[in-house]
Amino acid sequence: QVQLVESGGGLVQAGGSLRLSCAASGRTFSSDAMGWFRQAPGKEREFVAAIRWSGGRTYYADSVKGRFTISSDNAKNTMYLQMNSLKPEDTALYYCAAGGVGNVYTSRRYDYWGQGTQVTVSS
Numbered sequence: 001q002v003q004l005v006e007s008g009g010g011l012v013q014a015g016g017s018l019r020l021s022c023a024a025s026g027r028t029f030s031s032d033a034m035g036w037f038r039q040a041p042g043k044e045r046e047f048v049a050a051i052r053w054s055g056g057r058t059y060y061a062d063s064v065k066g067r068f069t070i071s072s073d074n075a076k077n078t079m080y081l082q083m084n085s086l087k088p089e090d091t092a093l094y095y096c097a098a099g100g101v102g103n104v105y106t107s108r109r110y111d112y113w114g115q116g117t118q119v120t121v122s123s
Helices: none
Strands: 002-007 010-014 019-026 032-037 046-052 057-059 067-075 076-082 092-096 118-123
Touching: 002 092, 019 032, 019 092, 019 118, 032 076, 046 067, 046 076, 057 067
Parallel strands: 010 118
Antiparallel strands: 002 019, 019 076, 032 046, 032 092, 046 057, 067 076, 092 118
16 A cells, blocks of 8 residues: 655745645555645646656646646655745645556546645735
8 A cells, every 4th residue: 555645735825835745655656657636625626737757757737837846756755846926726735646547637547645735825
C-alpha cells in the first residue's frame, strides 16, 4: 500500500503564496506520474498540475498556468506545488495523487490519493 501525505496548506491573502508538499511512502513506490487536484465546496474535483517522474515533463490547468509550479524530488519521493499570485477562486481542498496509467489530466487514472490539505485565499 502507498501512502500520500499532503502538507503546506493554510490561509493566505490574495496575491500571496503557498507551497504544498506531497510525500509518498509505503511499499516500493513506483509511479510514472503524480498529480495535484483540487475540490471547492459544491464543485467537482478538478485537475491542477501533474509531473512525470522520468524526464520531469509538467502539465498544468489553464487556470493556474504562469502562477503555479509543480516539481519533484525523486530521491525523497516528494512532489511540490509552488502557488504564487493566489486568487480567492483558488480556495479548495488540494489533493495529491499517484499511480495508475493513462491520461494524467483525469482523476480516474490515479490509484492512490492523499487526504487533502486546505488552501483558503481571502480577498
